Amino acid sequence: MSKNTVNTGLTPNRPRRVVENDEYAAFVRRVLRAYSRRIASGDVECLALLVQLDTNLHTAIAHAVKGLRAYGYSWAEIARPLGITRQAAQQRWGGDGT
Secondary structure, eight states: OOOOOOOTTTSOOOOOOOOOHHHHHHHHHHHHHHHHHHHHTTOGGGHHHHHHHHHHHHHHHHHHHHHHHHTTOOHHHHHGGGTSOHHHHHHHHOTTOO
């Protein structure tokens, strides 16, 4: 991981919401693995549905970033846990000028 370069004096103090995101993400990973195993066992027709989930995932990520921006997170704060620069995050998800 990269060093935290966010200036805490300039970053608003937001209360951290208590949610079980780690557990939820693990659940989603288990569901995806199970779905891929079902397809791998001979359901070739559903392969297209699995591939379509890629589009859904990219849409969900963009929605999450937009929500974080609306909640007041800076591009630097969004980029830090991803290990990318704020410029890269803004270029990737900031197409609407946010």
